[in-house]
Amino acid sequence: MKIAVIGSGIMGNGIAQVFATSGHHVTILDISNEVLRKAENTIAKSLIKLSQKDAKIVPSEVLARLNYTTDKQELRDADLVIEAITENIEVKKKVFRELDELCEPKTILASNTSSLGIGDMAAVTNRKDRVCGMHFFNPVPLMKLVEITATDETSEETIQIAEMLVKQMNKESIHVKDTPLFVVNRLLVPFICEAITLVEEGTASPADIDKAMQLGANHPIGPLWLADIIGLDTMLHIQEALFVKTNDSKYRVPELLREMVARGELGRKSGKGFYQY
Ligand code: NAI
Numbered sequence: 056m057k058i059a060v061i062g063s064g065i066m067g068n069g070i071a072q073v074f075a076t077s078g079h080h081v082t083i084l085d086i087s088n089e090v091l092r093k094a095e096n097t098i099a100k101s102l103i104k105l106s107q108k109d110a111k112i113v114p115s116e117v118l119a120r121l122n123y124t125t126d127k128q129e130l131r132d133a134d135l136v137i138e139a140i141t142e143n144i145e146v147k148k149k150v151f152r153e154l155d156e157l158c159e160p161k162t163i164l165a166s167n168t169s170s171l172g173i174g175d176m177a178a179v180t181n182r183k184d185r186v187c188g189m190h191f192f193n194p195v196p197l198m199k200l201v202e203i204t205a206t207d208e209t210s211e212e213t214i215q216i217a218e219m220l221v222k223q224m225n226k227e228s229i230h231v232k233d234t235p236l237f238v239v240n241r242l243l244v245p246f247i248c249e250a251i252t253l254v255e256e257g258t259a260s261p262a263d264i265d266k267a268m269q270l271g272a273n274h275p276i277g278p279l280w281l282a283d284i285i286g287l288d289t290m291l292h293i294q295e296a297l298f299v300k301t302n303d304s305k306y307r308v309p310e311l312l313r314e315m316v317a318r319g320e321l322g323r324k325s326g327k328g329f330y331q332y
Contacts, residue, residue, distance in 0.1 A: 187213050190204065201228045240293060244297065279330075294306060294308050
């Protein structure tokens with residue numbers, strides 16, 4: 056199949072890579088050639104690393120299936136376009152509107168959004184039956200799950216194609232209704248926020264909270280360690296979106312999270328979060 060990925064950031068690169076690894080021809084579109092050159096490098100490095108563990112991956116073959124462009128016209132005949140651009144509904148709606156006008160009627164339009172409504176993006180198109188969510192997890196080449204999100208108008212055929220594509224990547228899918236944060240983040244983000252509230256209340260230290268969940272609930276890593284990996288700014292953004300969408304006080308953002316982000320303590324990427332790096 057012909058796949059197109061819009062946005063060659065952390066997620067877009069990974070998504071393009073796994074589609075190409077599973078045998079599809081992939082066009083990656085971003086706003087500048089400079090960003091695309093970086094993406095090309097990142098993907099090549101990742102493939103070389105993965106091929107050392109998995110002999111079935113031949114980097115030169117996968118790279119030959121990837122094509123980089125800044126020209127939307129090249130997406131016209133794609134079978135599926137998935138966007139992984141900035142998490143902003145107005146920007147995403149603009150892209151969906153443009154794609155709907157540009158692409159052939161057969162083209163499925165998918166979004167990798169983690170917190171925005173698939174229905175809101177579908178609403179600006181004339182192909183609501185061919186719009187769905189395909190939510191990958193970071194790092195895409197390693198994480199096994201894809202959440203496939205359907206609105207009330209997404210067709211069964213669209214879901215089946217998305218499912219088939221996920222299977223071809225050797226990943227697993229789950230089906231989710233178009234609801235705030237879908238399943239993984241809906242459970243994970245409030246859970247991490249509750250751990251942050253425990254730190255705020257002085258109930259236990261970050262290290263002890265993490266130890267509690269690792270040894271008492273068999274989690275591979277603790278919630279605060281995970282928050283530092285995800286990035287506290289991202290955590291704040293997602294929990295805020297959940298609170299706004301549901302208007303439910305149980306999803307309020309912990310004050311400590313806001314303070315840490317305001318101080319630039321964003322976790323691993325800034326050198327300090329709940330731990331020092
Ligand atoms: P990022 O900031 O790393 O990459 C976004 C890319 O999109 C940039 O290269 C930017 O130049 C490009 N872009 C922005 N507007 C564009 C446009 N109009 N046309 C073409 N390219 C455009 O972002 P990241 O982290 O990869 O996130 C992308 C999407 O994936 C967001 O919707 C986010 O919520 C979602 N997501 C992110 C995860 C993560 O762990 N970072 C996990 C799962 C989903």
